[in-house]
Amino acid sequence: MIDWLDALAGWLRRLVAALHPRNLCRTAEEVSVFGPLAVRSVKRRLARSILVSLSFAAGTAVYLGLAASFNGAAAAVAVKTAEPPLPADVIVVGVGPAGAQPVAALDAVPWARDYEVFDCWTAETSLGRRLVVGLTEGGRLEAGLGLSGPIPAGKVFVPRALAAAAGVDEGAVVEIGLTGSRGFVGRPLSVGGVFTPGRAAGLFADALVVRLEESLDLRTYLEREGLALSAAGRPAVPAGPDSVAVWERDPGDTPRLVARVRKLFPGADVQWPGLAAEEARRAAGGFFSPAGVALSLVFFIAGLGAFNVLVLSLLQRKTELGVLKAIGASDDEVFGLILLEGAMMAATGTLLGLGTGVGLVGWLNRISSLPLHLTSGDLGSAVGLAAFSFYLAAWLPGTLCRRASPVQLVGGRRLYLNPRSTCAQCGRCGGF
Amino acid sequence: MREGGDGMDNGFGGTEVRSEAVRGTTILCGTGLARRFPVGEGVWALRRADLAVAEGEFVLVTGPSGCGKTTLLNLLGGLDRPTRGDVTLRGVSYSRLDESGLARLRRRELGFVFQFYNLLSDLTAEENVSLPMRLVGLRKAEIAVRVAELLEAVGMSHRKDHTPFELSGGEQQRIAVARALAVRPAIVLADEPTGNLDSKSGRDIMELFRRFNRELGQTFVVVSHDPGFAEYAHRVVRMRDGEIVSGGEPTAPPRTAAAVQGGSPA
Numbered sequence: 001m002i003d004w005l006d007a008l009a010g011w012l013r014r015l016v017a018a019l020h021p022r023n024l025c026r027t028a029e030e031v032s033v034f035g036p037l038a039v040r041s042v043k044r045r046l047a048r049s050i051l052v053s054l055s056f057a058a059g060t061a062v063y064l065g066l067a068a069s070f071n072g073a074a075a076a077v078a079v080k081t082a083e084p085p086l087p088a089d090v091i092v093v094g095v096g097p098a099g100a101q102p103v104a105a106l107d108a109v110p111w112a113r114d115y116e117v118f119d120c121w122t123a124e125t126s127l128g129r130r131l132v133v134g135l136t137e138g139g140r141l142e143a144g145l146g147l148s149g150p151i152p153a154g155k156v157f158v159p160r161a162l163a164a165a166a167g168v169d170e171g172a173v174v175e176i177g178l179t180g181s182r183g184f185v186g187r188p189l190s191v192g193g194v195f196t197p198g199r200a201a202g203l204f205a206d207a208l209v210v211r212l213e214e215s216l217d218l219r220t221y222l223e224r225e226g227l228a229l230s231a232a233g234r235p236a237v238p239a240g241p242d243s244v245a246v247w248e249r250d251p252g253d254t255p256r257l258v259a260r261v262r263k264l265f266p267g268a269d270v271q272w273p274g275l276a277a278e279e280a281r282r283a284a285g286g287f288f289s290p291a292g293v294a295l296s297l298v299f300f301i302a303g304l305g306a307f308n309v310l311v312l313s314l315l316q317r318k319t320e321l322g323v324l325k326a327i328g329a330s331d332d333e334v335f336g337l338i339l340l341e342g343a344m345m346a347a348t349g350t351l352l353g354l355g356t357g358v359g360l361v362g363w364l365n366r367i368s369s370l371p372l373h374l375t376s377g378d379l380g381s382a383v384g385l386a387a388f389s390f391y392l393a394a395w396l397p398g399t400l401c402r403r404a405s406p407v408q409l410v411g412g413r414r415l416y417l418n419p420r421s422t423c424a425q426c427g428r429c430g431g432f
Numbered sequence: 433m434r435e436g437g438d439g440m441d442n443g444f445g446g447t448e449v450r451s452e453a454v455r456g457t458t459i460l461c462g463t464g465l466a467r468r469f470p471v472g473e474g475v476w477a478l479r480r481a482d483l484a485v486a487e488g489e490f491v492l493v494t495g496p497s498g499c500g501k502t503t504l505l506n507l508l509g510g511l512d513r514p515t516r517g518d519v520t521l522r523g524v525s526y527s528r529l530d531e532s533g534l535a536r537l538r539r540r541e542l543g544f545v546f547q548f549y550n551l552l553s554d555l556t557a558e559e560n561v562s563l564p565m566r567l568v569g570l571r572k573a574e575i576a577v578r579v580a581e582l583l584e585a586v587g588m589s590h591r592k593d594h595t596p597f598e599l600s601g602g603e604q605q606r607i608a609v610a611r612a613l614a615v616r617p618a619i620v621l622a623d624e625p626t627g628n629l630d631s632k633s634g635r636d637i638m639e640l641f642r643r644f645n646r647e648l649g650q651t652f653v654v655v656s657h658d659p660g661f662a663e664y665a666h667r668v669v670r671m672r673d674g675e676i677v678s679g680g681e682p683t684a685p686p687r688t689a690a691a692v693q694g695g696s697p698a
Contacts, residue, residue: 033566040554323550326511327564327611328539330532406538407512410550 034333038340041317048313052306052342053349056386059302060353061360063382066298068361068372076370163191296385303389307396310342314397315432321401322409335402339394346390350383357382400432459651460485460508460619464517466674467503477503479674481517484681485619488649490641491679494659495671501655502623504671508653509542509621510534522618539567543612545622549604551596557607558583558592564614582610586640602633609640619651620644626656638664 042049168174172191314321321334329337361372400415408415414431460483467478478500485491485508493501506512508519510526519526521541529537538544543564551560561582565575583589586606596604605625612620622641626634642664644650654665662668669679 033563037552037554037563044554319548319550320552320554323544323546323552325535326509326538326544328535328542328567330535332532333535405512407506410511410546 034329034337034340038337038344041341042344045313048309049345049348052309052345053352055302055305055309056346056349056390057353057356059299059389060350060382060386061356062298063385064354064357064374064378065360065364066294067378067382068357068364068374069370071375071378072370072372075373299385299389302386303393306342306346306390307393310338310394310397311432313341314338314401318404318409318412318415322404322406322411325406326410331402335398338398338401339391342390342394342398346386346393350386353386354379354382457487458484459487460519460521460653462504462508462517462519465504465507465514465519466516467500467507467512468515476674478507478514481671481674481676482681483508483669483676485651485653487618487651488645489651489667490645490665491653491667491669492661492665493653493655493669493671494657494662497657499671500674501657501671503674504676505621505623505653505655509544510538511544539564540615541618543615543617543620545605545608545612545620545625547624547627549596549601549608549628551604551607551611553596556593556595557588557599560596560607561610561614564611568615570615578614579610582613583607585613585644586610600633601629602636605629605633605637606640609637609644613644613650619653622652622654624655624657626658626661634658 163169166174168191170191174191321337324334324337325331358374361374365372396417400417401409403417404415407413416429416431462481462483465478465481465483466476469475469477481500481504483504493504495501503512507514507517510519510521510529513526521537524537526534526537551557552563555563558579562575562579565578570578579592580589583592586609588603588606588610591599591603591607596607599607605628609625612622620641625637625641629637638654638661641652641654645652654661659668667679670677
């Protein structure tokens with residue numbers, strides 16, 4: 001631990017020293033000496049330089065092209081899977097025939113007028129074309145239907161006569177069709193209860209209210225569910241529903257509501273509008289993660305090409321680099337020279353690749369139906385990956401050269417990454 | 433290049449006078465030098481060598497192939513580390529220097545001439561000569577003046593814009609000599625500088641060394657397997673089987689500029 005801290009402190013000291021104005025000036029001086037040398041080397045070995053630059057250009061362009069394709073595909077998936085928001089939190093279907101005056105009728109229900117806000121619309125359901133009434137969040141019905149307690153909630157409630165005619169009962173699955181921006185969307189809902197509409201003015205008042213009141217009665221509920229009370233008067237193991245559907249008028253509040261419901265019903269399968277889209281996005285993310293790795297591999301391959309060329313270049317120039325050391329260039333300066341040469345080639349290639357990639361995406365957008373687009377993050381990650389690949393490619397040749405003595409280089413001897421003589425004595429790897 | 437060589441700009445902002453009093457002082461000293469290369473069971477290229485070089489001296493190290501001449505020169509030049517022993521240059525012990533310290537020492541105090549010239553192929557003759565001065569950090573104007581002087585001195589002014597590929601072996605070696613002298617090093621070490629040249633070019637190079645030695649008091653240690661070059665040197669060090677068999681210590685004060693008739697190197 002102490003060693004590790006010492007090493008860290010030493011590293012920080014060196015970093016601070018490197019940032020000292022005096023050392024920055026020295027670095028600038030070194031660049032002024034070795035910069036032209038690197039430029040000359042890059043220009044003199046034009047074929048090699050072009051090869052390395054093209055590796056990076058190809059890597060960058062392919063990366064951007066693929067990234068734009070994935071972005072386009074992800075956007076298309078999100079659009080296709082986007083669902084129109086359900087206009088209510090709790091849905092009661094079949095409360096009256098289409099064309100009825102539900103608002104006026106509901107006005108006759110005292111508690112509804114006092115405590116609820118209604119949405120009414122006509123929808124094609126698996127029970128026929130019906131009038132759908134949505135009861136929004138925050139009212140007594142919502143509480144009664146269980147979003148605030150361990151009782152089954154988030155279901156569709158169907159009038160008894162309709163349920164009998166359609167042959168559905170509590171627990172059955174019906175489908176409600178909603179018209180959204182992308183056309184008809186079918187949404188399966190399970191029947192949470194069957195009620196008897198009121199005798200006179202109330203559309204569903206009496207029976208539903210009884211049903212809700214019954215639900216709110218914990219003792220009755222527990223008896224019906226076959227559960228026992230603990231000594232403290234609370235259920236020992238609240239038996240939550242298997243599935244809870246959450247509808248929130250404001251989609252922005254959905255995560256909060258989902259979290260609340262999950263807390264209430266830990267074992268339940270919680271569903272909400274947009275779940276399918278989110279699952280699609282998650283699935284897409286599951287695809288894009290390995291795709292991201294594949295994209296990184298593009299740079300790895302480009303870096304490998306650059307690495308090979310740089311190593312070959314080093315091996316061809318051992319003597320020259322050794323002479324540089326002999327006339328006084330330090331190990332770090334020679335390492336920096338190799339990095340500088342590689343950086344110039346990589347930077348040129350990356351810039352070329354960025355231009356090519358952006359142009360390629362623009363051209364594909366003209367001929368492809370899938371809209372491709374690049375984000376600034378894609379461009380930034382392309383540059384970052386190119387820089388990382390370049391450093392990996394240049395590190396080995398640079399380090400080999402840094403660690404070698406001038407005699408080794410001038411004499412064209414084999415170079416080993418490990419500067420210890422035992423490495424050369426073994427020699428099994430063959431060195432460079 | 434200044435005539436006579438009695439007062440020269442030393443490249444670090446002052447004028448260095450190589451007087452008679454200074455000559456004869458030991459500036460380079462290798463003590464108990466041995467070098468073992470880790471090849472197979474290990475090969476002792478140099479078993480034991482004690483060598484002192486006085487300032488202004490022209491030392492020729494000779495011996496058969498494989499006797500350790502180049503290894504000795506590499507150790508004296510700080511290009512390699514000895515397995516045993518130590519080298520001191522103007523009182524600075526190599527063993528006390530880390531790699532960057534040794535690089536700084538080579539940069540300022542040592543000049544090298546190699547058998548295969550080893551000019552940087554990407555640079556012109558002029559740029560090759562100026563490189564050590566740029567590493568030291570001399571001003572551009574000063575570098576320009578000195579490069580012109582040196583190229584004039586080695587007779588290569590007319591080829592200053594040529595790259596090494598466009599020069600003959602003898603011409604490349606002249607440029608290499610100019611490069612070695614660029615920062616007015618304390619000592620120039622030459623490893624078989626004539627080994628890759630025809631006999632005339634080889635003698636021209638040795639003549640150049642002698643002129644710089646006589647007129648500027650430049651110290652030279654030249655390795656050559658050709659004992660015929662002994663006439664150019666103050667002292668001949670003979671080696672055999674990794675050991676110095678004779679001439680390890682200065683036996684007499686080297687000839688001085690005043691004592692030797694010679695023209696200007698320019």
